[in-house]
């Protein structure tokens with residue numbers, strides 16, 4: 257039996273089995289077997305080296321990918337929010353290459369990639385699906401666009417994304433694993449585990465080749481999350497779900513879609529409905545910050561922010577200003593998120609959107 261057939265057989269078994277306390281050990285083991293086989297398939301296909309990926313150069317402050325089934329209006333959306341002119345057609349597979357465009361918003365230069373339409377089976381490689389998902393993984397945010405006519409296949413596409421090892425809008429589980437030479441499995445758990453028991457964790461680890469390892473778990477993980485932690489190739493990224501062509505559906509159909517998949521936005525890229533909201537959502541989901549630099553006794557330039565990322569500190573900003581600034585750094589004065597205007601703060605202070613910063617140097 258080929259690996260693919262074995263995977264299919266195990267997957268059928270998992271979907272047939274009700275998950276409960278009595279079956280969790282067995283299901284966990286089968287899932288680990290599937291993960292192991294998939295890893296082997298992946299290694300094999302990389303060896304073959306027959307995938308010629310799309311090559312796109314990243315530019316700007318952040319990169320966003322635009323995916324969906326054919327003809328949902330990806331290119332129309334790209335054209336309406338960026339400077340790009342990607343071909344639009346009333347037939348499937350109009351776009352055959354990755355087409356970049358640039359969206360200028362809130363002072364940020366955001367690169368958007370229009371991507372060829374995905375088809376069912378993409379995660380397994382159908383229709384250059386593997387290359388498409390590898391482009392997506394290299395971006396900072398993915399927009400998943402649907403057409404009301406194909407919205408019934410929405411969950412299928414989300415599953416393909418999951419299958420491609422992309423984890424949307426999810427915080428990685430706090431699990432630290434270290435392989436070691438001897439000594440079996442050393443399991444440390446700091447929370448109450450409600451979805452998986454310790455014996456199952458150990459059995460799954462052995463199956464995945466972690467017979468000698470230490471593991472510390474600080475999240476109430478599921479079996480799938482354990483597999484994510486044991487497999488290094490998961491990509492955690494934000495995603496936005498948008499329904500296009502809202503001009504073609506009734507209010508009741510809209511409500512039904514809302515209930516079914518709860519998208520972030522309904523738009524019409526053709527008729528220009530809710531387009532400003534798309535720009536806004538992109539900016540917010542990218543976790544970008546606008547930082548305005550101020551010089552002593554001068555007003556800050558509010559037209560030209562420095563674009564930083566959530567979590568960036570005064571040190572990150574200083575390094576962006578000049579690579580040697582930290583040598584002369586004394587403190588920074590911050591207006592905005594600080595306790596009072598112009599508060600003196602050190603280099604580890606985490607900045608917020610629209611903060612004004614003055615660096616005080618020796």
Ligand SMILES: Nc1nc2c(ncn2[C@@H]2O[C@H](COP(=O)(O)OP(=O)(O)OP(=O)(O)O)[C@@H](O)[C@H]2O)c(=O)[nH]1
Pocket residue numbers: 324325326327328329330331332333343344345346347348349350351352371372373374500501502503504523524525526527
């Ligand atoms: N009614 C309506 N039609 C739209 C809208 N957006 C796009 N279209 C039409 O849908 C068709 C497909 O649009 P494209 O932008 O080429 O779709 P795509 O997703 O890029 O398609 P592929 O590149 O083939 O995957 C075209 O005929 C567009 O004019 C919309 O908001 N409303």
Ligand SMILES: [Mg+2]
Pocket residue numbers: 330331332342343344350351370371372
């Ligand atoms: Mg297109």
